[in-house]
Amino acid sequence: MSEQLLLFQDEYALLNDAVRSLAALDLDSAFTTFQRYRNLYRGNGDIDKMMAIAAFLRQGLSACPETGPDRPGRLFAFWRAFESSPEAMQPGSKDIISRIRLSFFRLLVRAAEDVPLPDSAYLYHNIPIGYAYLQTGQYDRAIRSLQTCLITTPDNAAVYGYLGDAYFLRGETDVARQVYLAACLIEPETVDWEHLQDGALRELLAELAEEEGYGEALSRQWLPSHAYIQGVFGPKKIRLKDEFVAFVDGYLDLKRAYAHAPSAAQAARLFLKGIVLCDNEPSLRLIKGIDFAEVRREMKAANVPLFVAYLRCIEHRT
Numbered sequence: 001m002s003e004q005l006l007l008f009q010d011e012y013a014l015l016n017d018a019v020r021s022l023a024a025l026d027l028d029s030a031f032t033t034f035q036r037y038r039n040l041y042r043g044n045g046d047i048d049k050m051m052a053i054a055a056f057l058r059q060g061l062s063a064c065p066e067t068g069p070d071r072p073g074r075l076f077a078f079w080r081a082f083e084s085s086p087e088a089m090q091p092g093s094k095d096i097i098s099r100i101r102l103s104f105f106r107l108l109v110r111a112a113e114d115v116p117l118p119d120s121a122y123l124y125h126n127i128p129i130g131y132a133y134l135q136t137g138q139y140d141r142a143i144r145s146l147q148t149c150l151i152t153t154p155d156n157a158a159v160y161g162y163l164g165d166a167y168f169l170r171g172e173t174d175v176a177r178q179v180y181l182a183a184c185l186i187e188p189e190t191v192d193w194e195h196l197q198d199g200a201l202r203e204l205l206a207e208l209a210e211e212e213g214y215g216e217a218l219s220r221q222w223l224p225s226h227a228y229i230q231g232v233f234g235p236k237k238i239r240l241k242d243e244f245v246a247f248v249d250g251y252l253d254l255k256r257a258y259a260h261a262p263s264a265a266q267a268a269r270l271f272l273k274g275i276v277l278c279d280n281e282p283s284l285r286l287i288k289g290i291d292f293a294e295v296r297r298e299m300k301a302a303n304v305p306l307f308v309a310y311l312r313c314i315e316h317r318t
Contacts, residue, residue, distance in 0.1 A: 011037075011040075011041050014033065014036065014037050014040070015037055015044075015047075017033050018030055018033035018034045018037055018050065019050070019096065021033060022034075022050060022053065022054050022096065022100065023096060023099035023100055023103060024103050025057065025061075025100065025103045025104065025107065027054050027057055027058040027061070028058070030050075030054045031051060031054045031055065031058065034047055034050055034051045034054065035051070038051075046092065049087075049090045049092070049093060050096070052087045052090070053087050053088065053090075053093065053096070053097075053100075055087075056082060056085060056087045056088075057082065057100070060078045060081065060082060061075075061078070063078070064078055067114065068115075069115050069117075071111045071114075071115075072108055072111045072112040072115065072117060072123055072129070072132075073123050073124050075104075075107065075108045075111055076108060076123040076124045076127060076132070077124050079101075079104055079105075079108070080124070083097075101135060102135070102136065102137075105132050105135035105136045106136050108123075108132050109132050109133065109136055109138075112129055112132060117129050118148075119144065119145040119148035119149070120148050120149050120151070120152050122149075126156065126158040126159070126190065127158075128145065128146060128149045128159055128162065129145055130142045130143075130144075130145030130146035130148075130149060130159075130162060130163075130166070131146075131162050133145055134146075134162060134165060134166050134169070137169075139166050139167075139169050139170040140170070142162075142163075142166040143163065143166045143167065143170070146159055146162055146163040146166060147163065150163070155186050156186075157183040157184070157186040157187040157188065157189075157190045157191050158183075158190050158191060158192055160179055160180070160182050160183035160186065160191075161179075161180065161183045161191040161192050161196065162192065163179050164176045164177070164179035164180040164183060164196075164197075164198070165195070165196065165197040165198075167179060168197045168198050169197055173198075174234070176197075176198065177198070177201075177227075177232060177233055177234070178233075178234070178236070180196075180198065180201065180224075180233070181224055181227075181228075181233045181236060184223065184224035184272065185224070185236075185272065185273070185276070188220040188221055188223060188224060189217060189220055189221070191220070193205060193220065200232055201223070201227060201232065204223060204226060204227055204230070204232065205219055205220065205223050208222060208223060208226060217265070218264055218265060218268065221264075221265045221268035221269060222268045222271075222303075222306075224272050225268065225271050225272045225275060225303075225306060225310075226306070228272075228275055228310075228313070229306070229309050229310055229313045231313075235279040235317075236276050236279055236280075237279060237280060238276070238280050238283065241283075244280060244283050244287075245287065247273070247276065247277075248277070248284075248287050248290055250273070251270075251273045251274075251277060251290070251295075252289065252290065254266060254269060254270055254273065255270060255298065258270055267302040267303065268302070268303075270298055270299070270302050271298075271299050271302045271303055271306065271307075274295045274296070274298055274299040274302075275299070275310065277290075277292075277295050278292070278295060278296065278299075278314075
């Protein structure tokens with residue numbers, strides 16, 4: 001009995017060593033140890049899955065430049081390819097992929113620091129360097145970096161989304177949701193919803209797609225208004241006159257575009273901007289060419305049931 005127990009312990013010690021090597025991206029060691037385990041203890045289907053992950057990572061990383069300014073971006077592009085690969089999406093792989101992610105982004109951050117990349121740099125398309133800091137748990141650094149990106153690209157909804165994630169993971173939920181709302185006011189379609197950290201928003205998005213019948217794209221457009229009405233988002237106050245004037249101009253441009261060629265997505269955006277204008281009613285009275293009552297009429301025309309829910313929400317908050 002004691003000999004069987006010792007063999008059992010040896011089996012799992014070997015397996016744990018292999019998994020630790022894989023999580024740490026020590027891929028040659030991981031592959032060799034998994035191979036050894038498979039030769040000694042047959043019948044564990046998870047080993048083939050782990051070996052497939054190790055092989056995919058080893059091949060992809062070997063194709064990335066070892067040094068130089070292209071390395072961080074190439075690493076990130078490979079990560080996105082890996083993340084959506086059949087190897088990474090195998091059932092039961094979520095935990096090991098999460099552990100690999102941390103090691104991978106630590107590697108990516110070291111590559112960015114070796115170049116070095118400025119905080120305003122983008123790794124890949126809409127992905128700022130601050131996203132890598134976010135993935136390694138460096139939330140303060142991620143926030144500074146993402147804010148720097150917004151100085152040069154102030155209308156980047158994706159960056160606002162990642163900034164919201166950083167605040168959310170730092171425990172500042174209210175601030176995070178203000179930032180998420182700012183992202184939605186720019187263009188909710190470009191927010192990285194798949195990786196969004198706020199579970200309440202992700203659940204609401206799934207609910208809208210399933211129960212309201214909006215579909216995925218339109219659910220993203222209507223999400224912020226529903227989130228406001230359900231109390232997930234709070235009122236947005238615009239303090240600076242120039243910022244408010246610019247917001248009103250954007251609303252009027254959207255209103256004219258909607259009148260010329262109406263669409264469901266524009267209706268959703270008009271409704272959300274109407275909510276913000278109503279939150280700033282005292283300032284609205286000072287702007288010529290726009291009327292508070294007309295804003296509410298536009299909201300009602302865009303979505304009658306939601307407008308009724310909005311009025312109940314406003315009454316409750318008051």
